[in-house]
Amino acid sequence: MDLQCRSLDVKIATGGVALDRDARPVLLIHGAGMDRTVWNQQTRYLAHHGFAPIAVDLPGHGGSDGACHETIGSMAEWVNDFIDEIGMGPVRLVGHSMGCLIALEVASSFSPNVERIVLMGAAAAMPVHPDLLGAAQRNEILAPxxxxxxxxxxxxxIAGNPTPGLWMRSSCQALLERAGDGVIFNDLYACNAYDAGDVAARIECPVTVIVGSEDKMTPPKATAQLVAGFSEVELKHLDGIGHMMMLEAPNDIRKILLEALQ
Amino acid sequence: MVEPDYLKFDTLSLHAGQEPDPTTGSRGVPIYQTTSYSFTDTDQAAGLFNLEQPGHIYSRISNPTVAVLEERIAALEGGVGAVCTASGMAAFHLACATIMSAGNHVVASRNIYGGSHNMLNLTMPRFGINTTFVDPRDLDAWSDAITPDTRVLFAETLGNPGIEVLDIPAVAEVAHQHGLPLMLDATFTTPYLMKPIDLGADIVMHSVTKFLGGHGIALGGVIVDGGRFDWAANDKFPTLSQPYDGYHGITFTEEYGHQALSMRARAEGLRDFGAAMSPTNAFHLLQGIETLPLRMQRHVENTAAVVDFLTDNEAVSWVSHPSVSSHPDHELAKQLLPKGAGAILSFGINGGREAGRRFIENVQLASHVANVGDAKTLVIHPASTTHQQLSADDLVAAGVGEDLIRLSVGLEDAGDIIFDLARALRASQKG
Known part of the structure; x- marks a missing residue:
């Protein structure tokens, strides 16, 4: 489905149903170089459990028009405009990785538009390995x-995809390979440059943070530093799970989301 | 510079797709010989039927043993997903039926397995899907044959039975320039010798019955979804990019993006056509894949020895295998198939059809069967068996002469294979 924001087409996934404007809206924001489809294990479930999931492609990503926004702050401003545009706010905001940073900024700077946030693969700082940043800048396949x-x-x-027949590793790589030239670099650079400051302390809405014990990109220690800044937060641990937790442990994530988003 | 710490091919051959059984700790893949699965509650049941959550409903659509095989093959090919079927032909049909409808058109290599040729040439037209066959080495022919109704380009990584090597990057470029996917039958090469997705293919299919299984004891097929083709980039693939009433209006590209083909092939194709793989066959085929790297190395070594023997034999008029320097695709094979160009070869026998008959009847170690890719050496006379449905003109176009013998080199001692062939060749010349 396509919506409009700032006069540009925005691709969203709604779980394969028409957008229900009377249901509780859940805006899901993807991570660096990815798109709406990373939420495909959650959106359709939420759509049939009383919510109106809107998994959005950020500008320049997936099927959305426009250029990528260069900073987390700019991405957050766009997300806030998008919430205004769809007229369904305040929303429940769910972020993954870079999407967490955006969610933090939206929740802290545009609080009337956000009812609560759920963060997966979150940290106050997301430094990017220079080799990865370099490969992304050169649009090399090494980056994906x-x-x-x-x-x-x-x-x-090795295994463990609960969806019969799907292979998680190549799925992630193929998704990243489909990103346009410069998209991954743009996003990684924005993450690398982001300084959270006291953003956690400025957030007043309820916060749920989900952390994977094997997350190498936002390790549990880094997540803990972010979590310490919230005045009120619910922390959920997933053992043996990495950064792509919504695909690695979709059943657990669905349960946590259903509880946290009520 | 850091490198991705991926598990390597040999490791994935043994492990991909399987964890020790959570209930019993079974290290081997259990055979889940069941038709159906108990639902935990009505919400879960509804969720499974409605694609809200993953899991098994009925073994026609998915099965835990088959799912291990699917994930393993997808891992070895570098695809986003795989769907196993009852046979290789069922896989071919599933792929075609998932992306095409009546009125669509295929451009296919003319040098393909007789069964595939038959399906495209005779059977699919009954359902409104027609095919133009082209010389796989002629890039202009591929391009010229594409019409507004074309939906896929199809070929084999190694042609059958002439063992033509497809220039995958070049044909993929032709396909992609026209907004079309390239589908390849990679049965003869297996992901050990070549990964077509890395070279530009979008859909890979196998008769898993052959080298992947390797033992000649279980039928199976698979389609592997490369996940790189954008099915929503144009309006040619409405089965993937338009709402589907079969699941209340879901649009597979919008919800599943790069996994759209895998999801639709299972959700519609296995559900409605029902050509599912049996769990016991999946178990047998998994045992074969565990040793795929070791077997393929040996297949290639034995093939080299047999090619050397045949090349020097007076009863043999020609040998066709890409490892032979006179083969038209010798240089291409070195580039695309550095580990070896497979274990299928063809040769011409002096004396034509009658000498061929005597050869077949005098092999003792090699088996006369309509199969390839077995651990055992196999021989056949295609003009009278696998390609017999083809007309005389199609036989010529496919490079199948009456003197042609197809050999699938097995894993026996190379000396024993050569002794058997030498004995049969001598007998063939005593007409």
Whole structure:
């Protein structure tokens, strides 16, 4: 489905149903170089459990028009405009990785538009390995390869996809390979440059943070530093799970989301 | 510079797709010989039927043993997913039926397995899907044959039975320039010798019955979804890019993006056509894949020895295998198949059809069967068996002469294979 924001087409996934404007809206924001489809294990479930999921492609990603926004702050401003545009706010905001940083900024700077946030693979700082940043800048396939290798827990490198027949590692790599030239670099650079400051302390809405014990990209220690800044937060641990937790442990994530989003 | 710490091919051959059984700890893949699966509650049941959550409903659509095989093959090929079927032909049909409808058109290599040729040439037209066959080495022919109704380009990584090597990057470029996917039958090469997705293919299919299984004891097929083709980039693939009433209006590209083909092939194709793989066959085929790297190395070594023997034999008029320097695709094979160009070869026998008959009847170690890719050496006379449905003109176009013998080199001692062939060749010349 396509919506409009700032006069540009925005591709969204709604779980394969018409957008229900009377249901509780859940805006899901993807991570660096990815798109709406990373939420495909959650959107259709939420759509049939009383919510109106809107998994959005950020500008320049997936099927959305426009250029990528260069900073987390700029991405957050766009997300806030998008919430205004769809007229369904305040929304429940769910972020993954870079999407967490955007969610933090939206929740802290545009609080009337956000009812609560759920963060997966979150940290106050997301420094990016210089080799990865360099490969992304050169649009080399090494960038999707490194991101894929680091983004999954050890179990996901062997098996464990609950969707029969799907292979998680190549799925992640193929998704990243489909990103346009410069998109991955743009996003990684924005993450690398982001300074959270006291953003956690400025957030007043309820916060749920989900952390994977084998997350190498936002390790549990880094997540803990972010969590310490919230005045009120619910922390959920997933053992043996890496950064791509919504695909590595979709059943657990669905349960947590259903509880946290009520 | 850091490198991705991916598990390597040999490791994936043994492990991909399987964890020790959570209930019993079974290290081997259990055979889940069941038709159906108990639902935990009505919400879960509804969720499974409605694609809200993953899991097994009925073994026609998915099965835990088959799912291990699917995930393993997808891992070895570098695809986003795989769907196993009852046979290789069922896989071919599933792929075609998932992306095409009546009125669509295929451009296919003319040098393909007789069964595939038959399906495209005779059977699919009954359902409104027609095919133009082209010389796989002629890039202009591929391009010229594409019409507004074309939906896929199809070939084999190694042609049958002439063992033509497809220039995958070049044909993939032709396909992609026209907004079309390239589908390849990679049965003869297996992902050990070549990964077509890395070279530009979008859909890979196998008769898993052959080298992947390797033992000649279980039928199976698979389609592997490369996940790189954008099915929503144009309006040619409405089965993937338009709402589907079969699941209340879901649009597979919008919800599943790069996994759209895998999801639709299972959700519609296995559900409605029902050509599912049996769990016991999946178990047998998994045992074969565990040793795929070791077997393929040996297949290639034995093939080299047999090619050397045949090349020097007076009863043999020609030998066709890409490892032979006179083969038209010798240089291409070195580039695309550095580990070896497979274990299928063809040769011409002096004395034509009658000498061929005597050869077949005098092999003792090699088996006369309509199969390839077995651990055992196999021989056949295609003009009278696998390609017999083809007309005389199609036989000529496919490079199948009456003197042609197809050999699938097995894993026996190379000396024993050569002794058997030598004995049969001597007998063939005593007409």
């Amino acid at each position: 390869q490194l991101m894929t290798a680091w983004a999954h827990g050890s179990r996901a490198h």
